[in-house]
Amino acid sequence: MNIHEFQAKKILAGYGVNIPKGREAYSVAEAISVAKDIGGEKWVVKAQIHAGGRGKAGGVKIADSIQEVEEISNSLLGMQLVTHQTGPEGKKVNKIFIEEGVNIVSELYLGVVLDRSNEKYVMMASTEGGTEIEVVAEKTPEKIFKVEIDPLLGIQSYQARQLVFKLGLAKSISNKAVKFILALSKAVEQTDASLVEINPLVIRDDDVLALDAKMNFDDNALYRQQK
Numbered sequence: 001m002n003i004h005e006f007q008a009k010k011i012l013a014g015y016g017v018n019i020p021k022g023r024e025a026y027s028v029a030e031a032i033s034v035a036k037d038i039g040g041e042k043w044v045v046k047a048q049i050h051a052g053g054r055g056k057a058g059g060v061k062i063a064d065s066i067q068e069v070e071e072i073s074n075s076l077l078g079m080q081l082v083t084h085q086t087g088p089e090g091k092k093v094n095k096i097f098i099e100e101g102v103n104i105v106s107e108l109y110l111g112v113v114l115d116r117s118n119e120k121y122v123m124m125a126s127t128e129g130g131t132e133i134e135v136v137a138e139k140t141p142e143k144i145f146k147v148e149i150d151p152l153l154g155i156q157s158y159q160a161r162q163l164v165f166k167l168g169l170a171k172s173i174s175n176k177a178v179k180f181i182l183a184l185s186k187a188v189e190q191t192d193a194s195l196v197e198i199n200p201l202v203i204r205d206d207d208v209l210a211l212d213a214k215m216n217f218d219d220n221a222l223y224r225q226q227k
């Protein structure tokens with residue numbers, strides 16, 4: 001089962017994963033009120049559909065005024081969004097996510113997948129965020145750094161520090177990046193997710209932020225969660 005970006009962000013935030021200010025909206029009026037609540041001068045309006053590739057397909061748009069939030073929300077809500085992951089028929093946009101606009105310096109990737117062959121989570125990090133990890137794996141596999149997570153011990157802070165070092169992050173944010181990694185790993189383990197992807201992960205001033213979030217769950221894991 002897949003959940004929407006806004007739902008994944010809510011879950012992750014509950015485990016201490018740092019996310020930008022934002023909230024979902026189901027109408028243009030609601031979108032405007034959310035944008036006003038968030039404040040600031042720049043917002044991003046994002047189609048909430050069960051498919052990625054929204055940015056390139058026009059499903060993620062920047063607004064520089066409340067009026068633009070209104071115009072973009074109006075055009076996104078109800079549309080049939082076609083991305084390379086939806087198939088030609090596309091997916092209908094019934095909800096949108098309004099988020100504070102973040103000035104992006106560089107986009108990183110951080111993900112955790114369940115490796116079924118040995119029932120272990122593997123964390124993957126890459127400097128090539130914003131691009132799908134499958135593409136990075138094919139073209140520049142040397143740019144993906146992996147650590148196996150011990151099922152009994154969980155991720156160790158030395159492993160998190162190793163990833164931070166390989167990503168070449170500045171010293172000033174390395175502690176926050178380690179915290180982010182530990183929080184993400186905890187969220188995955190405790191929710192029994194089969195996949196979590198933060199793509200992109202960005203650095204803002206002295207902060208590490210999840211700009212996009214994807215989570216998948218196995219049906220049998222869901223059963224376990226409900227018990």
Ligand code: ADP
Nearest residue numbers: 044052053054055060099100101102130199212
């Ligand atoms: P998708 O992966 O479906 O294309 P993303 O959420 O990754 O959707 O958004 C696509 C791109 O839009 C991101 O790579 C990032 O460059 C930009 N973006 C997304 N959210 C924000 C935000 N809050 N502020 C600024 N830019 C954003």
Ligand code: MG
Nearest residue numbers: 052199200212
């Ligand atoms: Mg993305």
